[in-house]
Amino acid sequence: MTVLMYTVGVLLFVFGVAASIGLHECGHMYPAKKFGVKVTQYFIGFGRTVWSRRRGETEYGVKAVPLGGYVKLVGMLPPGPDDDPGTVRKSNTGMFAQIISDARSAEYELVEEGDEDRLFYKLPWWKKVVVMAGGPMVNIVLAFLLFAVVFMGHGVRTATTTVDSVSQCVIAVTKANATGPVRACTPADPVAPAKAAGLRPGDEIVGFNGKPVPDWQALQTAIRGNGDGAAALVVRRDGRDVTLTTKTTVSPRVDVNDPQRITKAGFLGVSPTVVLERQGPGFVLSTMANGTWETAKALGTMPVKLYHVGRAALGLEQRDQNGPMSVVGAGRVAGEMASAPTVPLSERFFSLLLLLAGLNLFLGMFNFVPLLPLDGGHIAGALYEGARRGVARLRRRPDPGFVDVARLLPVAYVMAGVILVMSVVLIYADIVAPVSFS
Incomplete structure (x- = not known):
């Protein structure tokens, strides 16, 4: 029975994570489509495609590794200053220049005749903010709803x-x-x-x-x-x-x-x-506020915490029970919560909801970090574009045009590498030196 409940807990957690990811991507896709942006793909997961179906111009599907998701918004990158959108590919010298050129070329392979006014980069800056903030805001709203179900419906x-x-x-x-x-x-x-x-x-x-x-x-x-x-x-x-x-x-x-x-x-x-x-909405809001502050502090101290996680994985120190963990570690904790024999079944269920609420709050906050490839990087670029154009209007100068986020792609690749290394370290530590609440 314990093994069965452990498995059920892990599966419920995986389903909750997949649903949170799917809703996050809906938070990007829905306003993008409302604003007329061409959306060609909506996928939950990465890797090999398990299932997909095309409806209209968008392909919806699920991939093998449910550790993320993405929505393909056509025209995220503007053409270069000397490029025509239809003829972007050029020969470049220098690694970063070639990376940027290749990214622009790949971006415009999906642009068809008649799509010129449906490109993401052509949106007004505030619409870009709405589209990119939609995903993490969905996670924050989900966190609030899950906390409300537990605190207001079940109690503390x-x-x-x-x-x-x-x-x-x-x-x-x-x-x-x-x-x-x-x-x-x-x-x-x-x-x-x-x-x-x-x-x-x-x-x-x-x-x-x-x-x-x-x-x-x-x-x-x-x-x-x-x-x-x-x-x-x-x-x-x-x-x-x-x-x-x-x-x-x-x-x-x-x-x-x-x-x-x-x-x-x-x-x-x-x-x-x-x-x-049972608590009121004020308790939920105060919990969210405290959680937001604790998440911000945790993000600020992440390099130090990751260093100690690495030492724990090598057996050089004890694993901090309050330190960071990967989705693998969180799934293990979910299994332990669900299989705790001395805890009533209802308490186990609501504990899983609290775990998912905390995960959604972290995902929302993390994605607001103003660095590419995170959503916050695109939001920062859109805000800068709006400020730059506003200043130009006030000073009666020519419109400076769109912000070229492609120039920040090297930073995005470095950040992606850092996130990958963090994920590998945390997953390895969660296997060899897991956080345990049993």
Whole structure:
């Protein structure tokens, strides 16, 4: 059964990734067609064609490797300054010049008679932005919808101020026992303050040292900051308020802000009751905002993180569980989530949705990076074109014309090479030193 659920989880994740890619490409294709651009191909995947069908002037299909996709918009590159669109191919000296010339020639092999006004580069700059931003914006909208389904429809596991269990004794947290089961108490262990105060499971803590307790986080902060001081607790028990007194103790605990760190803090000895609470749109938006910021930071530190992933793949250090991983690693995590025997089936399903939501948010943000061959590179070129033409109009100078993104093709090829190397390193690391949440 575990193997079956693992396989189901991986297949669901692969289907979700393929659907996300397909919708991303639709985000490019739909506005392009609306603006009159000729679109000759729409494919999900790379490599050998598995299936395709032509409808009108566009061939739709699926390729063997579902790790990407593309839409062929005719006329992405303008002709050279001295070229006629129909006779672009020329002999060039210099590797970069030849690359640019060959790219222009390949671009215009699909241009037929009557297509002259249907070329992408001839669109107004703002239409280019709409077309190129459509793909990553679809991923961001998908991320919002998936987060909304989970947070607003299913709920978020939230710790409450109702006591679930009371510790019998004080056991210091160490690196050896921080992630394992808690050992049994011995006569040498001091009695936990909560036990000494008479707290019981089901008690709702509503006050601590004369101050109301709005939520578990506030209570936890108050307890940790109390050190070994006196503690007066007001608990709601059987419909009435009861005041209990004790004294918190200082004990090594896991840092709430850094799970890898152990620090000394005030300790009471209670565990909260955790319930599923449905959240509102504001919670979804704040999660998206935090995720966007974390994604931006992750992209900025990607070279350093990739270096450590490479070291982990060579067995020189432990793999960071919060570090980057490839779609192969994410698929493995999806399988582990789906096959977790102690987790309810509904929780596994919504965990997969959260994984897909995070992936879509990352894909959307990554594609907005303003470098070719990413969508953000084309958006940056279109914005520059609009600004340049606007400045020319204000200064009453001749129209400078279209921005020639072909001149940036060497940068695009370098970036494509970097992305390929990153993918190979991450995939290899996900095979030999995988991130595991089981």
